Amino acid sequence: MSSAFKPVITQAGITAVFNATNSGLEANIVAVALGDQSWSPTSAATKLKQEKRRIPVGNGNKLSPNQIHITAIEDGQQEAYWVREVGFYLEDGTLLAVWSHPSQPLAYKAPGVDLLLAFDVALSALPSDSINVIGNGTVNLSPATTAKLGVVRFATDTDAKAGAVNNEVVTPKGVRVHGDARYARVSHRHPWNEIDSKPSTYPPSGHRHTWTQIDSKPKTFPPSSHSHDDRYIRLTEVPRAVYVDVRTTGTTATGSTALTWALAIHPNSGFNNNDHLVVKYRNRYVRGTGNGSAWWTDEYTTTFIKAGSWRSIATSTNGFWG
Structure with a gap:
């Protein structure tokens, strides 16, 4: 599952970040905790109300100076539970931020089924570039770019046809749609400088025309009305x-x-x-x-x-x- 939300930054977390930045360091998020109690967190929180599982960060990266992307897998085999609270922990064990809602759960963990978690976490209450994410490399669901691997969305036929979106991938069908729309138009023109192998003289010394290329052909042969004069008769053989x-x-x-x-x-x-x-x-x-x-x-x-x-x-x- 994927969710973009803004958790509550704890006072303890702010202190930990302050101490790290004064030492010339970044505070590192290393774990995500899941619980099953619904409540309204405040900055005084130091832990979840009822933690069910704490799992290491699978992977993560900065989307901007104040926004990070975090992925993790809850692969425990214990009993099922509703995820109603989420905590983000620093490597020294400090609860940096916490999320919960009084009535709405975030996800459901079924027994024996892995729960894939992906968060875009806004940390606007903290200094820019003060937080880093340390993952164990098990999963990476961050958005892909031209420079790094990640998750992408397939382009629709409309996007493929327009050819203007730069953060989606195109299926073979989309490539066909794009090509048909851009390069195989029923009616189109080419400027003179785009035409290859043009003859140097007109008409070329040797050339042919297909029957379909000849205009104004008579319907019957000889045409019902025609004449012969010196424009048509060429006496090239003798006697004539x-x-x-x-x-x-x-x-x-x-x-x-x-x-x-x-x-x-x-x-x-x-x-x-x-x-x-x-x-x-x-x-x-x-x-x-x-x-x-x-x-x-x-x-x-x-x-x-x-x-x-x-x-x-x-x-x-x-x-x-x-």
């Missing part, structure tokens, strides 16, 4: 054939005019020798029908080959009213 329809450009009966219109769409610089340019064009004019006149359309398809300059190698034609 490019088909151009210039019927909507105008009316002409000459292949040279149609070639000029076609090269306005696909510039001459994009072609190599032996490449073919297949041009479809038309000539529309009024023609007599025997019953008057009507529109007649001649449609031509001429194939040109580049051999330094362009020359025609084949022409087909088709005529119809309208």
